[in-house]
Amino acid sequence: MDENVSYPFIDTSSFDLIVVGTGLPESVIASAASAAGKSVLHLDANPFYGSHFSSLPLDSFTSFLQSQQNIPQKEYSSSIENYSQSDCVVVGLESRCLYSNFEISSHVSPESLEPSRKFSLDISGPRVLFCADPAVDLLLKSGASHHIEFKSIDASFIYTGDGRLLAVPDSRAAIFKDRSLGLTEKNQLMRFFKLVQEHFESVAADGDRKEEKRRISEEDLESPFIEFLNKQRLPPKIKSIILYAIVMADCDQDHPEISENLVKTKDGIEKLALYHSSVGRLANASGAFIYPIYGQGELPQAFCRCAAVKGALYVLRMPVTALLLDKESSHYKGVRLASGQEMFFHHLVVDPSYVVPSSSILSLTVDLQQKSAHGSSLAVVKGKVARAICVTRGSVKPDLSNLLLVFPPRSLNSKQVKSIRALQLGSNLAVCPSGLFLLYLSTVCDDAIQGKESLHAAMDALFTPVSEDNDSTSVVSKDMEGQTKPSLLWSAMYIQEMAMGSSDTISFCCMPDGNLDYCDLLKSTVELFREMYPMEELFPQTTAEKIEDDGDSLD
Incomplete structure (x- = not known):
């Protein structure tokens, strides 16, 4: 335990559910479990909500990326110790870095991007909600829609091989x-x-023969x-x-x-x-898409608020340092916190940045050598996403603030084999200062070189860099339609692993995937909740708590 940090004392030591990480999937599960009457302890080592789905100020975002380079790849083979009681052993947790190949560039003086707090940068952008997708229904049913506001994405475009933007x-x-x-x-x-x-x-x-044809x-x-x-x-x-x-x-x-x-x-x-x-x-x-005011980090926070109203306990800045493994069942039954406290659970849900030690490590404890085979876990990497965030002066389309842009495969060059999606957001969404814009880009990729080359090609097609000597002037080049290109003031590029943990005794949530929407993420989250609590309804509503749909408006 770090003696320089003061951790709060948690009065209760046993919970129906302990959730580690406040990402969107974890927050949905915590909220649904609380609504079903379960006791929930929700922990996060970060000082902010959202984990991999957070929206952060500019300086905090930069610090987050830099901190990822310092995550040690620990080996815990020597960290298995006897528990104070004879029924458990303490097993240290491994963590892994899920972000790499960072590239941060600034073409202007730091003062040009002040104040930092005026920015709200999504770690896993670009991402939007379809107005009719299950995520919206989940927001309405859970009551999370009362804690969040949305604005429409004005238009969608597709990039052609000759440099034009066609409206969808x-x-x-x-x-x-x-x-x-x-x-x-x-x-x-x-x-x-x-x-x-x-x-x-x-x-x-179905059944009407007239319709068969x-x-x-x-x-x-x-x-x-x-x-x-x-x-x-x-x-x-x-x-x-x-x-x-x-x-x-x-x-x-x-x-x-x-x-x-x-x-x-x-x-x-x-x-x-x-x-x-x-x-x-x-x-x-x-249009077809909406985006939350203040950034997508508002989504997990909205579900966390719903869970807190139902009695869930939240503790930020609280790392989990170890798991407690039952010797008889070979199932994990508790966690040890950085404060030294030990919490016990019926179910445990963690984000995929944790890796539960495998049976080969646990076999160092002789008594567990035969029992731990089904209690192991590894982080399974399912692919990579190359992501970039750009701060610009000027819009890609001068008359629009919030827009979606898609680069089909090979629309930029013959090496581009995957689609690139870009989302531009303006200050009316409270994500950047007035006069500036945020533009998120992403593409799934087989390796970092391929992904970053594709994103660089898209950025070269869209922006004009500015030098520090000329950071407040207008742009100097034009696109195929004769319109001036926006100035690129600052950018960050990185590779994110689409990893997911796997264990018979612990439930793992997903990293942000490469999709534009939340459909697949929330589908897997709902399935996980139903596996954990097959007899419980997802967000049951009582007559007194019935949520007024208000015409499906999320204002």
């Missing part, structure tokens, strides 16, 4: 107003959207989406918009021989339906 049509009216599409292309796109709509209407009217065949549903789009004779520009700006495919769908992740038709049309059902769903959102 998100409604029938938008299609016919779009000047970049010819009449034939508009009719083709409308016919395709109508086919998808009729398919879902047919599925909803409108369904997409099972054979087509199981085929690659690109083949179905080719079958509809859609032109390349329309296919690119559907695949990469609406369905949000990561990999090159036009070259199946080199793509490891082809989108199936059934998945593609479901994402298409989600996109279109999101447009116009919320009264305060004109």
